[in-house]
Amino acid sequence: MSNRLPLVFSLLLALALTSLLPAAAQPSMPGEPAIPAGAYTGRSLNVHLISPANYTFYDFKANETLTVAVTNPTGSRMTAYIALYRHNKWNVLGKLGEVGPGENRTLSYPLNFSYHGRTAETDQLGIAAGFDGTYSGNIIHVGENWAPYENRLASTLSLFGVPMAGLLLGILAMIMGRVFSVTQREHIRHRIFFISRPAELLADVITSPLFWLFELACGAVLVAIILFFTLSDISPDIGWLIFLLGGAAAIFMPVVYLVAAWAFKYYRRQTFRLMVSMFTWGIMATLIAFLINTACTLLIGAVVGKSVAFAIAAVLVAPVTEETSKGTGVLILSGRRDFGGLLDGILYGFAIGMGFAFIENWLYFAVNANPVHVGGVMEWAYDMLYRSLLDSLGHGCFTGATGAFVGYFKARRPAGGFAVKGFLLGLPVAMVLHSSFNLLDVIGSTVPTAFGIPLPLFDPLLTLVIFVFYICLGIYLQAREKHERPGTG
Template structure:
């Protein structure tokens, strides 16, 4: 005789939602929560991890991560009342570390590597060029302007859940030093091999930009994304994160590559040649390498958010393909199209459309990030860590503006900014726990951030008295 299947214990599933048939009210729930306690914030289908295979590449690394519940009722929301006086509960809140010592070591090493790479290309210009060495810093400055534009765009895209600045700098340094220098020599070696085999200069000129450059350059840039995934998995948790890191790696790569092209253009055609290349590469194709590498980052970030860490490493090679294809298509068009104004307008007009689409994608990913933040903070609100009013304040642009404005009136704007930033980080950690399972280190980070959340709420209460 068969027995009916045993129902899992507990009222809540790992995703924070009530189990079927479970009561919506939990005994000893915080008094400030209105009934019913549970509010359904939805669950984006693209990131739904509730149905996972028990084995295989996309299986969770750890067991299901049950959402943590507060040990005691949380005080009323200062944001909801703005004037209520509540006795502050003493609670230790440990600040979760943002970056490890390995991040700082990598930053210093890559910074030193960048100085060596720039020094090498400067000495190469001094030794081989007939022009004055003063033109090399001019070319470097013009290349830097494009990098600054890319960096500013990425900082705007990163406003919702800002990444640690050291990680953003590592991305730039990797692209400008390791990727650019490594690709320079590997591409040179590949072209020499092809010429030695074929003896044909046209074949070599085709092979270099159309085949070797996309394969080599996108691979070396992509390795920077793997480095960031290893150094700071906590901050590589979605397609927007991957796009930002990838674009900065591509921008750093273009910085060094533009210096090489600008100095060659000046040496070959003087100031006119330099200005022409600046207009083509630094203006018309300013986002080229950023777009290619960000495509890899978007795919890796999506896999990390949906399926976890191990599948992200497995997806690395396939994630390179879109960037390689776009890179190869661009170089192919520059190789086969005849010269002239019409060809330039066709190429750079198409590139402008691609750049516009890329900027639209950035906007969509920022919206997607805010939506997921609201869903995951809603999980915590349903457990009593927050009020639903606070979720709306923390997870919408308008709510954040109003929250900062109110906090400024009571002298607590820095606290509110920290509250918003750490809440977004907490939502990201929650999604990672759903994807990877209950990794003990990540669970501890979640506990620390929940302590910080409680501390931030209490400090706001103290200022609201």
């Protein structure tokens, strides 16, 4: 199943995962008997563990055969089952075999072990045998030592991940250095607050570097949450590497897309500072959407259950809260008199989406789709590449729709609340696009996978179509504007 879920689901899934006991075997199989819990805790069956009680693992997954000797204390033939204690209950894994009256028989069962982020784990397994609904049972414990695999994982992340992260950050530094050299002569109009119109005053506030600090502080709250859940779910030496490498991967493409969007408007280009203001607004919007999404999901889950709540919130709640929190930034910025038309609105909305994608991707890379949860470093790298390239575009394209309507109506009549009308018309469009993306993601999760890697088919196509449309529209609008201005063309 695809793991590209909205921000709130990444965190909620992390909360759920931290509460689960590590599993040494597959989940309960359908059709197996419901054996009373007391059958295991009563320890009335003679069970002797023959296979090792402790295993050491060098890879993310391993298969081992559990072998036990079971003695039938009754005069009737008994069927023995094996169960795993998980979620505070016993879950039957499968059938061990038949044991004749008074017989002592050796039985085996294949166990599939996988790394869950902890160096040492102990699995509690129950063996129960019975007939006619009467069961006797006992408990055995199997230890797992994942230290060798953790050392290998940490070495891989250090040898390959750290240099790659350094390269990405170095490229960003060069890009931003070049942008600074081009924009250092930019002048952004400042006004004295008491002579400004309220809309202009509010727009001036959100473009102030002091307000940027507030927005970054909001993002830092979620970054702290990311770090907390990363370190609580994974051993610290690996957790810190995953957190830092995930952050480097999360910021790279959003900033590249931000600069590309700014440079795309080659004719009457807006100041880069305004693009940065929208980027930081997107960072703040992640916290706003996170709080509302989490509250709504928990409320829905209390009524219909967690799994159904996830689906409902993905399609109906998250698009509304996220697009509203993001799109409001474009509406406020439209209070500036130098806010351009339709293309400026698209680019400002896109910039907000990049700020939002940065924080959301960081949470995703470090908590929901880290190497522990996806099954290895290569799978992690695939997820980071896919989400950075395509999913980041989604947030920009969706909010760009809101910005397009705001810019279009603002250009038609700068005063008179036309920008608000554009916001009220554009916001539903952004919500529908976002909701369709999430719905298609759910559909795409049912598509068969190759080599254990998800093959998303539908939602990236939607994003790419919108993105190409924006590019074509932007080229057309700039060519027309240049031709229509006196003295040009």
